[in-house]
Amino acid sequence: MSHTALITREPVINQHRRITANRLIVHADSVEQAVSSLDGLADVWPEQHMVSVSLHHLLPDRALLEWLVPANTMLEIPTAALGYPEVQALLPELAGQNFQFNLSWYQGQALPPELAWRFVLVDARHDPLPLDPPGLTLAWGLPDLQAFDAAIEKGYTGASGWFFLDGLPLASTLAPSQHQIIQVLNLIRKNAEIREIEALLKQDVALSYKLLRYINGACFGLRCEIQSFRHALTILGYDKLWKWLSMLLVSASRDSSAAALMQTSIVRGRFMENIAASFFPADELDNLFITGAFSLLDLLLGTDMPKALSRMQLPGPVHETLLGQNGIYTPFLQLAGALEAQSKLGLQEAAAELQLTADQINRAHLEALCFAGTLQVS
Structure with a gap:
């Protein structure tokens, strides 16, 4: 398995508790390996929902320019990665190749003004909801549905994760x-x-x-x-x-x-x-x-x-x-x-x-x- 990245996932849930996107987490040794693995899956790419791709712990690099990114796909950029000049220089090039971006682990930092962010992922376990987020906010790290409801009340657009497997209030009798x-x-x-x-x-x-x-x-x-x-x-x-x-x-x-x-x-x-x-x-x-x-x-x-x-x-x-x-x-x-x-x-x-x-x-x-x-x- 050393030549191909492994992919795990978590769903993105809207305020109506429906899956509206899938967050694919690519576990690769390099961005080049991640791109090769993703390109090899083009024929089975899920097109019914939006897809957000996280490179997990990898720093975005120029190998991404070789990725034939599907139209329904967003690349997740960790906020910390924006502190690297090479990443700041790369993102406008990716935008020119029709990349869409999500921002993860945002805490209210100043951002490059020329980039648009669709979703903003916030670690709700530790960080408050940003006052003026640059995109639609998603809570991450929620333990259950009760926490999800509380996050929606605070102003989050939705959440990413498996929290809905706990605390679902369903009837005890069959419909x-x-x-x-x-x-x-x-x-x-x-x-x-x-x-x-x-x-x-x-x-x-x-x-x-x-x-x-x-x-x-x-x-x-x-x-x-x-x-x-x-x-x-x-x-x-x-x-x-x-x-x-x-x-x-x-x-x-x-x-x-x-x-x-x-x-x-x-x-x-x-x-x-x-x-x-x-x-x-x-x-x-x-x-x-x-x-x-x-x-x-x-x-x-x-x-x-x-x-x-x-x-x-x-x-x-x-x-x-x-x-x-x-x-x-x-x-x-x-x-x-x-x-x-x-x-x-x-x-x-x-x-x-x-x-x-x-x-x-x-x-x-x-x-x-x-x-x-x-x-x-x-």
Whole structure:
């Protein structure tokens, strides 16, 4: 993995608790290595949301001029880097090549007047909200959703990080749509008659519509349009349809507070499906997807994981992994979780255990972001 940078990420959340951008943290030995790695991912670059690229601890240098920066991408510049004359000279050149900039770790310092900043990242653990920020302010380092709400009250535009995994106030009972999807899932697992499954689905027209929209989406790649549940079952079969209904369960909440959780669940599932392709037969990859997609099901359903899973008939390896029983899918779920860390150490360890290269991981990661963005679950 020495020739390719590793990429972790954190989402940017707006005041409505929706993911509006992804902050990619590139862990590289040099800017040149970072640029080479990023250019190699152009074909899987996530275009549905804005992307902010952090070079982590590296000082920006002229190797950035070789990067064919995607149109939806912003380069993050640490405020401290502006104290270097070579960086001050470089930034106008980058701006001339259509680079957009974000400013990180801002504390109210004087800035070069000729540069425009889109977002300003502030370490809210230590630094106050700047009185006259040069761009839209994002809080960083928040511990939970309560802290996020307080930051929005103070005047922040949004925040970057995984704070929404803690303190989400969801109902402790299932919404009717979620209960209905679980019933359909269990019928499919039992290979019930089509008419029995259809009758249950027809009770909620909105769910049926959303299911067909998912299946007919560009991410699925079908050559014909699916017109009905019966048609979907004929084309896809029970196993594949079970996967798509599982995704529908993850994204069925109408609580806007859960939007970021939904997006994260789908990214985990798709990443696990992608990265496990060389380890498992094709007909088992749906189980990897479901494991990742259900890994936050306890938070989405507002209960603990054993209770959430008790309502569903899941394959043994999926059930074991989600309950922390060291199932065969566990290393892949751990790898998916390591993508969400600020440090690369956990990601390196998880990758080494599975003997995966940085390029394999990065490509599976970014394609998963593309996939989730195409579904528009948030």
